[in-house]
Amino acid sequence: MTVDAIVDRCRAIVGEPLGVVAERWKTAHPGGRAVASYPVWAPAEVIHAAGMLPLALLGGGTSVELTHADARFQSFVCSIAKSSLELGFQGLVRGVDGFVFSNICDVARNLAAIYKRNFPEAFVEYLHLPQNSTSPLVVGYLTDELRRLAGGIAGAFGLAVTDGALAKSIDTYNALRSRLRALYALRIADPEKLSTVELYLVLRAATLALPEESVDWLDTLLAALSVRTARRHDRMRVVVEGAFCEQPPLGLLEVLEEAGCYVVEDDLLLGWRWFSADVATDGDPFERLAAAYVNQAVPASTRHEGRQHRSAGLIEKVRRARADAVVFTPAKFCEPALFDYVLMKQGLERAGIPHLVVEFEEKMWTFERTRNEIETFVESMLFD
Amino acid sequence: MADAVTERQYQGRVHERSRQLMAAWMGELGRAEAEGVPTGALMISGNCVELLRACHVLPMFPEVTALQNAIRKKSLPLILKAEQVGYSSDNCAYVKADIGLFLDGGMGPGTPIPFPTITVCNYVGCNVYVKWFEHLADLSGSRLFVLDVPFVRTAEPNPADVRYVVSQLEELIGLCESITGRKFDIDYLREILAHAARAEAGYARCKHLTRHHPAPFDAYFDSINMMGPINVLRGTPEAAHFFDEAVTEFEGLVSQKLGPLSQERFRTVVEGPPPYPYYKSFRNLFTRWGAVAVQSTYSTVGGIWEWGFRHDPRRPLESIAEQMLYENLTNRSITARYDQIRRYVEEWEADALVIHSIKSCRLFSAGQGDMRDYFTRELGVPTLLVESDLEDPRYYAEAQLRNRIDAFFEALEHRKLVGAAAS
Ligand code: SF4
Ligand code: SF4
Numbered sequence: 072m073t074v075d076a077i078v079d080r081c082r083a084i085v086g087e088p089l090g091v092v093a094e095r096w097k098t099a100h101p102g103g104r105a106v107a108s109y110p111v112w113a114p115a116e117v118i119h120a121a122g123m124l125p126l127a128l129l130g131g132g133t134s135v136e137l138t139h140a141d142a143r144f145q146s147f148v149c150s151i152a153k154s155s156l157e158l159g160f161q162g163l164v165r166g167v168d169g170f171v172f173s174n175i176c177d178v179a180r181n182l183a184a185i186y187k188r189n190f191p192e193a194f195v196e197y198l199h200l201p202q203n204s205t206s207p208l209v210v211g212y213l214t215d216e217l218r219r220l221a222g223g224i225a226g227a228f229g230l231a232v233t234d235g236a237l238a239k240s241i242d243t244y245n246a247l248r249s250r251l252r253a254l255y256a257l258r259i260a261d262p263e264k265l266s267t268v269e270l271y272l273v274l275r276a277a278t279l280a281l282p283e284e285s286v287d288w289l290d291t292l293l294a295a296l297s298v299r300t301a302r303r304h305d306r307m308r309v310v311v312e313g314a315f316c317e318q319p320p321l322g323l324l325e326v327l328e329e330a331g332c333y334v335v336e337d338d339l340l341l342g343w344r345w346f347s348a349d350v351a352t353d354g355d356p357f358e359r360l361a362a363a364y365v366n367q368a369v370p371a372s373t374r375h376e377g378r379q380h381r382s383a384g385l386i387e388k389v390r391r392a393r394a395d396a397v398v399f400t401p402a403k404f405c406e407p408a409l410f411d412y413v414l415m416k417q418g419l420e421r422a423g424i425p426h427l428v429v430e431f432e433e434k435m436w437t438f439e440r441t442r443n444e445i446e447t448f449v450e451s452m453l454f455d
Numbered sequence: 456m457a458d459a460v461t462e463r464q465y466q467g468r469v470h471e472r473s474r475q476l477m478a479a480w481m482g483e484l485g486r487a488e489a490e491g492v493p494t495g496a497l498m499i500s501g502n503c504v505e506l507l508r509a510c511h512v513l514p515m516f517p518e519v520t521a522l523q524n525a526i527r528k529k530s531l532p533l534i535l536k537a538e539q540v541g542y543s544s545d546n547c548a549y550v551k552a553d554i555g556l557f558l559d560g561g562m563g564p565g566t567p568i569p570f571p572t573i574t575v576c577n578y579v580g581c582n583v584y585v586k587w588f589e590h591l592a593d594l595s596g597s598r599l600f601v602l603d604v605p606f607v608r609t610a611e612p613n614p615a616d617v618r619y620v621v622s623q624l625e626e627l628i629g630l631c632e633s634i635t636g637r638k639f640d641i642d643y644l645r646e647i648l649a650h651a652a653r654a655e656a657g658y659a660r661c662k663h664l665t666r667h668h669p670a671p672f673d674a675y676f677d678s679i680n681m682m683g684p685i686n687v688l689r690g691t692p693e694a695a696h697f698f699d700e701a702v703t704e705f706e707g708l709v710s711q712k713l714g715p716l717s718q719e720r721f722r723t724v725v726e727g728p729p730p731y732p733y734y735k736s737f738r739n740l741f742t743r744w745g746a747v748a749v750q751s752t753y754s755t756v757g758g759i760w761e762w763g764f765r766h767d768p769r770r771p772l773e774s775i776a777e778q779m780l781y782e783n784l785t786n787r788s789i790t791a792r793y794d795q796i797r798r799y800v801e802e803w804e805a806d807a808l809v810i811h812s813i814k815s816c817r818l819f820s821a822g823q824g825d826m827r828d829y830f831t832r833e834l835g836v837p838t839l840l841v842e843s844d845l846e847d848p849r850y851y852a853e854a855q856l857r858n859r860i861d862a863f864f865e866a867l868e869h870r871k872l873v874g875a876a877a878s
Pocket of ligand 1: 152176317
């Protein structure tokens with residue numbers, strides 16, 4: 072299969088409502104269940120180990136008109152929260168049996184409870200992921216929290232998460248993440264071979280399928296990419312930072328590259344690439360996963376990391392990806408991204424790394440202004 | 456509108472004593488640097504102020520500084536200063552006012568607001584807290600300790616959560632010892648907790664007194680006089696004594712059937728923080744209708760004491776952990792808040808719910824449209840939702856607010872008249 076064919080297939084899946092994806096899988100797996108996680112990270116391994124289909128709840132994108140949710144959430148709330156709620160009101164997640172949220176921000180926190188109130192038939196779980204990376208009990212705490220999720224799944228669906236099954240799921244997700252890391256490494260090496268839109272579609276499609284299946288087609292994709300040829304243009308290498316939750320429209324990603332950039336690193340769908348290395352393969356699997364969260368998670372705006380300054384991870388990313396600049400892409404009204412922008416910007420300035428801010432909303436549909444801003448930025452860099 | 460309602464111009468001892476106590480604390484803070492007293496920044500919500508006291512660390516609360524600047528109408532230039540360095544107009548303005556104060560030279564060495572020696576982020580519900588204190592620690596260079604308090608997400612208290620918080624409290628004690636060079640004394644903490652429990656009992660008693668008709672004080676606008684002592688000064692004998700006096704004073708008002716207004720025509724429950732830059736103007740919009748808040752959620756951000764929880768000197772660290780986890784508004788879900796409000800409406804016999812939606816504070820506000828839906832449609836409680844901000848004066852539109860509030864109370868009055876005629 073060619074790269075284009077794989078990407079086209081991904082594009083088609085990504086365009087479908089989440090409920091349709093869930094129902095199709097359940098038809099093929101009678102008695103099966105599907106559980107979707109809101110960004111940024113959720114222990115998909117635990118959901119998978121229960122024999123369910125783990126999915127990502129990523130809002131309504133450009134396709135869903137808000138007819139109910141904007142009466143529930145005010146105008147100053149980000150779009151992904153509203154459109155994710157709207158999906159429920161419009162029946163577009165019918166077929167998804169459960170939803171997992173976590174403490175990424177105050178909006179997501181309230182959204183979880185409001186989901187539960189409005190859709191009482193669904194399993195809704197709220198995880199408190201630790202905002203402390205160094206205290207002695209933190210790994211133990213998170214281990215308990217992951218077990219609590221497993222207990223909730225058992226209670227709601229009668230599906231047990233055994234240690235053996237979880238160990239296997241961890242292996243499977245390790246395999247998936249290694250493929251995704253390989254794709255990212257490939258893009259750093261040869262950005263002309265894989266555009267950001269393509270990479271994003273591939274990643275997003277991987278959030279809509281069983282990981283073992285994704286591993287197979289990602290291997291095919293990696294093989295196809297190794298022989299793909301493309302001409303390298305004279306473009307600026309940039310890191311995109313800030314779109315870890317609300318999904319930027321494809322048009323925005325396209326414009327970034329068309330206007331003269333190669334995106335060589337980003338934080339898109341960060342939760343699906345959460346660990347900087349494989350989760351350990353030995354010992355209590357719940358504890359291993361918890362320890363990986365505490366000690367091996369990538370820097371993220373929604374997780375406090377006491378051992379590192381907010382800008383350190385970003386600067387390291389810039390260096391590792393041999394990027395020339397950073398394009399901040401906070402979603403409109405996204406407090407974690409907007410707050411971090413300040414400390415990150417100060418860090419970049421100290422390190423002499425140029426940056427630009429481009430705010431977005433999932434429903435944004437005209438990109439001309441953005442194109443101009445990026446073009447101007449690129450030109451200013453070239454003449455520097 | 457019927458006969459004009461006036462404020463009784465009652466300020467009483469509660470208001471005055473509160474001011475004196477808070478001013479004394481601010482004075483101590485202003486002298487801390489010169490006197491070499493270590494300071495510790497804390498957040499209001501579900502805080503562990505008793506522990507800092509027991510560790511001989513003088514607590515400071517950036518939220519209080521921010522709200523005081525807003526009340527004194529000084530917040531906007533500070534907010535703008537922060538926006539100039541990159542903070543977004545969509546970020547919580549409390550944080551911006553605090554950072555702006557530093558940029559403006561009003562915080563730091565040689566100023567009345569010292570840099571904290573230690574920055575203790577009691578992460579109790581509000582995710583912005585983590586950001587705020589990361590930024591504060593970054594600019595002040597002080598040591599940051601994030602005390603991770605798991606959000607309430609199970610029906611029953613979870614012993615593992617309590618253990619996790621207690622272990623972090625122990626870690627914090629060690630950190631304070633290393634900063635102050637003084638050994639922690641658990642008996643001293645017990646003493647402090649006994650003072651705290653007395654203040655809590657007094658505050659709870661005051662809040663129960665507003666069940667009377669008329670309520671002796673406005674549980675939204677006047678509660679602010681008690682929120683300083685309960686959230687900031689809790690654990691001091693002065694705060695405990697303050698509440699003893701407050702109870703006596705309010706009981707006196709109850710026995711004389713006196714409320715804050717010349718007439719109590721509507722009893723409301725108010726949800727959300729107040730617009731500090733326009734505190735008085737906002738209050739007036741309700742006063743003219745004879746609307747008195749008999750309960751408010753904002754007065755419980757630091758702790759919900761009216762349902763019986765008290766710090767327990769016999770279980771010092773555990774009871775601190777339990778309070779941080781379970782006994783405050785901010786660490787509970789928004790729908791748990793619906794239940795809290797529902798109890799207020801029923802048990803305090805309120806006529807209506809007023810939701811003041813705050814742009815800055817998504818912890819409070821995100822989803823309040825759903826709250827309105829629940830109260831109006833499912834419970835049939837007349838509900839008004841108005842929007843402004845607690846710190847940023849740019850979001851306060853008086854004419855618009857007045858129209859909404861007038862229309863609401865007119866309708867409520869009509870409803871009352873129709874109800875009275877029918878019965
Ligand atoms: S986009 Fe930002 S504010 Fe909105 S839910 Fe996601 S993290 Fe929270
Ligand atoms: S978001 Fe709300 S609770 Fe949090 S710091 Fe701002 S005003 Fe306070």
